Amino acid sequence: MPATFQDVNWLDIFFIILLLGMVYKGLKTGVSGQILSMMGLFVLIFVSIGYYGLLSEAIFGFLLQGWAKPLSFFFIGITIFIVIRVLERVFKIVGEEELATIERVGGVLVASFRAFILFGVIGIQLLLTPLDxxxxxxxxxxxxxxxxxNMDAQIYSWMTGTIGVFRKEQKDEVLERILVSTKKR
Structure with missing residues (x-):
């Protein structure tokens, strides 16, 4: 086996498979079929990163300290993901008509960006998990x-400055908050 493939991590392989699947879906649905999913991922980032600490304290208190934050992050994320999927089924945008080439190319680009955001969310979940x-x-x-x-932390930082619900958090502050919670195992 070539040395290039020996150093490949299972997460990188998972990401490549996820990327290929999402790009294929983007090719089939185009840009218009992914607008709702893209908006939902921005909501997922904002709510998950913004509220997982509060939810873990509210529900778990001092119980299961090592697992409280990753479980809270997961529950918020999966709830928003399910809501997005239900809304996508309700507002099915793409019909059976033929999509223009520019719509398909745009769909591939949007799907790639969605995959990048989703992989960042998965990475945050893995960083919060108390398994070394x-x-x-x-x-x-x-x-x-x-x-x-880092990309998701930057998006969250931008959203806190734009929306103004919280004080603007810098990307490094967001990363520190995520990484500090992993050190408290």
């Missing part, structure tokens, strides 16, 4: 995971 092997795979083993976690 998961944390090491995300933080050090994967070649791309921390890039996408």
């Amino acid at each position: 092997s998961m944390h090491l795979s995300a933080a050090e083993g994967s070649k791309v995971c921390m890039f996408f976690v």
